[in-house]
Amino acid sequence: MLRSLLVLVSFLICARPVVAEQTYDIVVYGGTAGGVASAVQAARMGKSVVLIEPGRHIGGLTSGGLGATDIGNKGAIGGLSREFYQRIKRYYDRPEAWKQETPEQYHARRKGRAEDDAQWTFEPHAAEFVLREMLAEAKVPVVFGKRLDLKNGVKKAGLRITSIDMEDGTTYAAKMFIDATYEGDLMAQAGCSYTVGRESNSQYGETLNGVQLGSTKHQFKVPVDPYVKPGDPSSGLLPGIHGGSPGEHGQGDHRVQAYNFRMCLTDDPDNRLPFPKPAGYDPLRYELLIREIQAGQVDGMQLSSAMPNRKTDTNNSGAFSSDNVGMNYDYPDGDYATREKIWNEHITYQMGWCWFLTNDPRVPEELRVKFGAWGLSKDEFTDTNHWPHQLYVREARRMVADYVMTEHNCRGSKLAPESVGMGAYGMDSHNTQRWVKGGYATNEGDVQVGGFSPYPIAYRSIVPKASECDNLFVPICLSATHIAYGSIRMEPVFMVLGQSSATAAAMAIDSGVAVQNVDTAKLTERLLADKQVLEWTGPKRVLVDPAKLPGIVIDDTQAIFTGDWAEGRTVSPFVGAGYRHDGYERDEKPTPKAARFEIMVPTDGMYEVRVAYSALTNRASNVPVTVTSADGEKTVLVDQRKAAPIDKLFYPVGTFRFAAARPAVITITNHDTDGFVIVDAVQLLPTK
Numbered sequence: 001m002l003r004s005l006l007v008l009v010s011f012l013i014c015a016r017p018v019v020a021e022q023t024y025d026i027v028v029y030g031g032t033a034g035g036v037a038s039a040v041q042a043a044r045m046g047k048s049v050v051l052i053e054p055g056r057h058i059g060g061l062t063s064g065g066l067g068a069t070d071i072g073n074k075g076a077i078g079g080l081s082r083e084f085y086q087r088i089k090r091y092y093d094r095p096e097a098w099k100q101e102t103p104e105q106y107h108a109r110r111k112g113r114a115e116d117d118a119q120w121t122f123e124p125h126a127a128e129f130v131l132r133e134m135l136a137e138a139k140v141p142v143v144f145g146k147r148l149d150l151k152n153g154v155k156k157a158g159l160r161i162t163s164i165d166m167e168d169g170t171t172y173a174a175k176m177f178i179d180a181t182y183e184g185d186l187m188a189q190a191g192c193s194y195t196v197g198r199e200s201n202s203q204y205g206e207t208l209n210g211v212q213l214g215s216t217k218h219q220f221k222v223p224v225d226p227y228v229k230p231g232d233p234s235s236g237l238l239p240g241i242h243g244g245s246p247g248e249h250g251q252g253d254h255r256v257q258a259y260n261f262r263m264c265l266t267d268d269p270d271n272r273l274p275f276p277k278p279a280g281y282d283p284l285r286y287e288l289l290i291r292e293i294q295a296g297q298v299d300g301m302q303l304s305s306a307m308p309n310r311k312t313d314t315n316n317s318g319a320f321s322s323d324n325v326g327m328n329y330d331y332p333d334g335d336y337a338t339r340e341k342i343w344n345e346h347i348t349y350q351m352g353w354c355w356f357l358t359n360d361p362r363v364p365e366e367l368r369v370k371f372g373a374w375g376l377s378k379d380e381f382t383d384t385n386h387w388p389h390q391l392y393v394r395e396a397r398r399m400v401a402d403y404v405m406t407e408h409n410c411r412g413s414k415l416a417p418e419s420v421g422m423g424a425y426g427m428d429s430h431n432t433q434r435w436v437k438g439g440y441a442t443n444e445g446d447v448q449v450g451g452f453s454p455y456p457i458a459y460r461s462i463v464p465k466a467s468e469c470d471n472l473f474v475p476i477c478l479s480a481t482h483i484a485y486g487s488i489r490m491e492p493v494f495m496v497l498g499q500s501s502a503t504a505a506a507m508a509i510d511s512g513v514a515v516q517n518v519d520t521a522k523l524t525e526r527l528l529a530d531k532q533v534l535e536w537t538g539p540k541r542v543l544v545d546p547a548k549l550p551g552i553v554i555d556d557t558q559a560i561f562t563g564d565w566a567e568g569r570t571v572s573p574f575v576g577a578g579y580r581h582d583g584y585e586r587d588e589k590p591t592p593k594a595a596r597f598e599i600m601v602p603t604d605g606m607y608e609v610r611v612a613y614s615a616l617t618n619r620a621s622n623v624p625v626t627v628t629s630a631d632g633e634k635t636v637l638v639d640q641r642k643a644a645p646i647d648k649l650f651y652p653v654g655t656f657r658f659a660a661a662r663p664a665v666i667t668i669t670n671h672d673t674d675g676f677v678i679v680d681a682v683q684l685l686p687t688k
Contacts, residue, residue, distance in 0.1 A: 021163065024048045026505050027174040029148065029164065032060030034476050034494030035180030036131045037080045041502035041530075043138035047509065049502075050172065051140055054147040057389050058135070060182065062491045063128035064390025065262030068305035068313040069120040070490045072424035076454035078533035080134075081495035085118035087130045092119055092308060097126070099379075100268045100309035109306045123307055124264050124380050124388070146170060150335055154189040159470040159514070161190055176505035176515070177472050180498055183332060183339075184397035184477030192464040192472070193400040196332045198432070198482040200252035206407040208427055208447050208483045211247040215446045216561075218431055220319040222295040224288060226441040237436070239285050240326060246435045246444045255432035256332060257395050257445060257486075258323035261350055261388045263314040264307065264381070265374040271310070272375040273386055275354035278347065285349065286356040288441055289320040293363065301357060301371055311377055316430065319443060324349045326433045332396035343391050351387070394430060395489060401479035402516075403460035410487045411452050411577070413545055418520040419456030419534040420504075420527065421496035426450025427577075428486045447483065449577040451569025452543055454536040457488065459504070459523070462497055463515045470514035473501035500527055542573035544649065549575075551607075551685035554597050556580050559679065563593030568678070571614040573649050575681035579614065584676040593670045595679040598663040604630075606657050606687045609666060610650040612680035615643040620675035628665035629656035640678055649680075655687055 026042045028035050031053025042049035057063060069085070071077060077085070091097055098106075110121070135142060146166040148154075155163045163173035164186065179186035188194055200210045229235035237243055247253050266272050289300065299318030307313055316323040324346050331342045357363055358372040376386040383389075408414035410427055432445030461479040464472055475497035480488055503526055504518050511519070527534060546553040555576040569578035582593045601607060609627055613619070619640035626635045636653045644651040658664040664684065670677040 021171040021173050022050070023173040024050050025174060025509055026176045026178065026502065027052065027164065027172045028178045028180055029186045030180035030182075030476070031055070031058045031142065032180050032182065032476065032494065033062035033084070033131065033491050034060075034498035035178070036135060037495040037498035038178045038180055038475065038502040039140045040134050040138045041080060041499040042506060043140050045503060045506035047506050049140055051135065051142045052146050052172065053142065053144050055389065056144055056383070057128060058142065059128050059131045060491075061262065061390050061392060063124050063131065065124055065264050065388040066313060066392070066491060067122045067124065067127070067264070067307045068315070069492060070425055071120070071492050072426065072450065073454050073538075074116065074118070074120065075538055076422035076424040076533050076536065077492045077496065078531045079496060079527070080499045081492045082118060082531070084130060084134070084495060085120055085492070087134070088122045088126065089117070089119035091126050091130055092122070098309065100266070100271055100311075106306070106308050121305070121307055121313075123309060123311055147336065148185050148189065150185060150189065154186065156190065156469075159468065161469065161471055175471065175509050178498070178501050178505060179472065179474050180476055182393040182396055182476060184399065184474065187399055187464070187472065187474045187477055188397055190464070190469045190472055192468050192474070194397045194477070195400055196397055197254040197256060198252050201250035203252065204404065204406045204408075204481055206481065206483060208407055208449055209481055210250040210252045212429075212445055212447055213246065213249045215444070217448055218316070218318060218321070218446045219443050220292065220297065220441055222292065222297045224291050224295055224441045225439075226288065226436050238288050239282075240288065241434045241436065241441060242326070243436055246433060254329060255326070255445065256328050257430040257432050258316070258325045259328045259331070259346060259394060260316050260322040260324060260392050261346065262392055263312070263322070263388065264377050265312045265314050266310050266377045267373050268310040271378050273378055274372075274375050275358055276351060277355045277359070278351040280348050281352045281355060283356065283360065285352060286360070289353070289356065290360070290362050292320055293367070298367065311380075312374070322350050322353060323430055325431045325443065331393070346391055347387065395482070395485055397477050398482070398485055399464065399474050399477055399479045401461055401463060402465050403458040403479060405457060405461050405478070405480035405484040405488060407481065407483050409455055410484055411543055411545075412455055412540075416456045416458035416461070418459035419524070420459045420462060420500035421457045421493060422454045422533050422536060423457055423488045423493055424454040425487050425490050427483050429483060447486065448567075451541055451574070451578045453538075453540040456534060457493075457497065459520055460516075462501055466514065466516040470516060471508070473505055473515060475501045496532065499530070500532065503527060503530070541569070543577065544573055544575045546575050546681060549683060551683050552599055552601065553681055553683045554599055555681045556595070556679050558597075560596040560598070561594070562596070563591060565593060565595065565679065571616050573647070574614050575612050575649070579678055579680040581679070582670040582677040584620070584670070584673070590670045590673060593677075595668045597666040597682045599666070599682065599684055600663050601658045601660055601684065604659050606655055607664070607684045608655045608687050609653045610646065610683040610685070611638065611653055611666070611668065612649050612683065613638070613640045613644060613651065613678040614680070615640060615648070617641055618675055620670070620673035620677050622673055623677050624669050624671050624673075625653050626667045626669070627653060627656050628667070630659045631657055641675070650683055
């Protein structure tokens, strides 16, 4: 019996196909859009290159449903990245590209939004067509269906990767490697330091990292009971809600911002498929949603991003939407089986969410009709049952290199050296958890702070520490804190960093040096020659750091707001990342709104009170500012149409006596105002 077993094992070993080691100058692992840019640039630099994609499609999110390009300031995008969007424009310049509508009808749906030399909105199949075209022109070989062996897939000699092994035994050797995956598997297997989750604010002196309590966006704005039996905690919590503490504000944790699928939907009856009911559908999963709807909040499916041919890029929006909050913590470090389970659970959740909204009889009929007018597109994702082939892995591993991009780089208060590209999007994190606060469901983790100018991304944030690996580039899972990564993690930027990585890899090969020793002056010269944008020379918004101002400064982010205030950052200067405005509507009586600042002074005494705002002609000329001091209450009207006398930012309301035993209270309202009311910051300066 033992002999027979040994013979069988010997036969199986011999029967395994022997694949010769394949050798290249550069191996790019991951067929994302960033990976495509890396591979095309490597070929254009005259290097032999192979692009290895574990799945069956090229483009990642760019061809996986994210057709509404997130970038912020498009002037920050150059090189191969911009070339891709220019090619998209040429694709849609062809009459045969328009099948469900005309270009004129499409631009009318987009309300006349003008495109420039490029087109930034597109259908998934168009993106993959263009990316494959770029690879074919560069003669880049592409290998599909090869996954890195996660147990022993990276071979190193000292600090240098010599080869990588796939699960099927295929080996790829190279002088340089580029990890262009969303997960960072090659980077992790190569022994590079990395992190998962959120750093604490204190670790890098940030303000928007870690647990973020008090966010009002993508939040329940009505009381929604979280218990299986309403009002009965003993009945247990509804799915997707935990009963523990969310953590302290600013505290680091393991939680990962939510994933979803960017759906390409259509309302064209000839191209529309109804949402299927997924296997494993459980209506209890959406009990919280129906309670939210019954309480009067309907914000889950916003079809706001129009794509060509009567299609959409549909993303998460609202308190209970396509984001599968809190269900992805094990994904970044998970093995393939763990990730597949999470991936499939996300399909079941989101497909079930669509089914629920369009079929459950408890959903009001007008909503079922409204949502039911949309469905999956017959001509998209044809080999994955018309469902996106890419999960939106917004964040997984993040390398920890010699340079870590932080909130300070995004805001512009710290300039990253040796630029290899520009970030331009706001700091954006989706919710990470859903918990119980005061007996009601509450989301946590959403951050959306922008208003800053494009900023450089450091070369040393895309290469590992010199002590860990000397021939690897990481343009996607680069070295950045959670909140800085929320700004950098955009598809055009990944393409920019992919191109820069390949350029530096080719230069390292030619010079025979480690990636950390590439001549960055020569790298800059070559990147500029290839039309990369490395420095922002356009208009810059003036952001004032509250920590650098004298006295006690309280930003609008710390105020207590009554009513629905909107965030703004159009007119600078302003304190912090932006300001709030009341959403003034001409010829209508303002809905009562207020912003209350409570400030504890260190000692009894006299303090000058100043309020910050950015002036404009549409502002109110009679903004009531009420100061409650130790001597009582006083209201001053501020004309926000006129520039503030102190640095065009602060208006002195007056000098008041405050006691350390109770807070100084400054309240700004929109009572009987005649324009937009701006709330930015309050400053208290001690006086003699």
